[in-house]
Amino acid sequence: MTSPYEFRPTHVVPESGLPTWESPDPARQSARLDPLLPVMLTETSGDWARVVCSNAWSAWVDGRLLITLPHRPPGTAQPLATTTDPRALLAALESALGAYRQLVEQYADGRLDLEAFRSRSAGLRIGAVIDGPAAWLLDLDRGRWYYCEGAQLQTYATVEPADTGRGPT
Structure with a gap:
């Protein structure tokens, strides 16, 4: 069985939780899974669908009811690395x-x-939380989301660069 x-x-x-079964047989109902519990298919x-919980407990559920988690963003497998001063990126975001x-x-x-509003704003993409x-x-020129606390940027995730009409970056 899978370890934690x-x-x-x-x-x-x-959100409503899910009943479980010991096997893919409706006659062998078991415990109920809590709402929003993360599971591994x-x-x-x-x-x-056979799912495993974080404590390695396994059960069968109606797989049609599971909510798929999005795939991990590309580039997040690398450790966070401190990079440049955030002020240049903040200025570019402020300008956009x-x-x-x-x-x-x-x-x-x-x-x-x-029509003019749509035309003039086409390709304008910024992101900040x-x-x-x-x-x-978000720095679309480098195709990255950065995490910033204080005066250091750390790469958080990479993104697919948007087609801004500027050609490859």
Whole structure:
């Protein structure tokens, strides 16, 4: 059986929880899984799915009801590495956000029609999540999300670069 150290959840149990069975046989019902419990799918048989919990307990469930976890973002297998000062990326994000704000203001004031707004904002993509001292910043030129706390950027995940019309980066 899988040890807890090898446990890598692939799914979660739905909010209503899930009944379990000892085998893929409706006559052999067992315990109920808690709502939103992470589980690892290890086997399927028709609509039946064998799952393993973090404590290595295994059971069969109705696999159609499991909620698939998204795949781990590419690039997260490497350890977090401290990189550059975040100020240049913050300035680029601020500039892009300012450009978008101006387009929204022009559209809201009637100086741009919807077609012009869409045309001028096409390819403009930025991303930032600020939560107190922590920040997650998207740098599309490098195809990376960075985690920032204080004055250091750490690579968090890589992303597929967007087609911005600027050619390969």
